[in-house]
Amino acid sequence: xxxxxxxxxxxxxxxxxxxxxxxxxxxxxxxxxxxxxxxxxxxxxxxxxxxxxxxxxxxxxxxxxxxxxxxxxxxxxxxxxxxxxxxxxxxxxxxxxxxxxxxxxxxxxxxxxxxxxxxxxxxxxxxxxxxxxxxxxxxxxxxxxxxxxxxxxx
Numbered sequence: 001x002x003x004x005x006x007x008x009x010x011x012x013x014x015x016x017x018x019x020x021x022x023x024x025x026x027x028x029x030x031x032x033x034x035x036x037x038x039x040x041x042x043x044x045x046x047x048x049x050x051x052x053x054x055x056x057x058x059x060x061x062x063x064x065x066x067x068x069x070x071x072x073x074x075x076x077x078x079x080x081x082x083x084x085x086x087x088x089x090x091x092x093x094x095x096x097x098x099x100x101x102x103x104x105x106x107x108x109x110x111x112x113x114x115x116x117x118x119x120x121x122x123x124x125x126x127x128x129x130x131x132x133x134x135x136x137x138x139x140x141x142x143x144x145x146x147x148x149x150x151x152x153x154x
Contacts, residue, residue, distance in 0.1 A: 004046055009035070012045040016053040023053065031056065031066055031073065051077055062098055 013020045026032040032052060035043035052073055059069045071087055081088055 006036075006044045006046055007050065009043045009045065012050055012053065015050050016057060018053055018057055026053070026056065026066075029066070031069065062094065063101070064094055068094075 007015065009020050009023055012018075013023060016023075018026075023032070027034055032049065035045055035049065038044055055073060055077075056066075056069060059072065060066075068090070071090065075084060075087065
């Protein structure tokens, strides 16, 4: 019988694009099961673990909070989705939320494009673009502040 391949935490991080610290954190909060250990105490990951970390990375890219991922991670990769109707409903709801975010962001991009093309600000811009609050609108109207605000995403 062929022995299952195992990976170090460094190899797992390289394969998944998730940092070693983040993998340890996911274990700490029990999003991932505790890794097996070699005699020297180093973590050992199997292909199943790598696949689970990739799933977390995918779900994270969609903006899903870590706690909401837990039910998806408890299901085997080869399971028929039809057997988990509740999870399918959660995923549909999450998808709907993402589609709404995309539409909102597209409105903002359209607004910015019009301003870059030289369109004057209208008195009722917020009526035109409902996804942007008056506070957000004021951000775009201050030419001196454009490009100075930076947000760091971890």
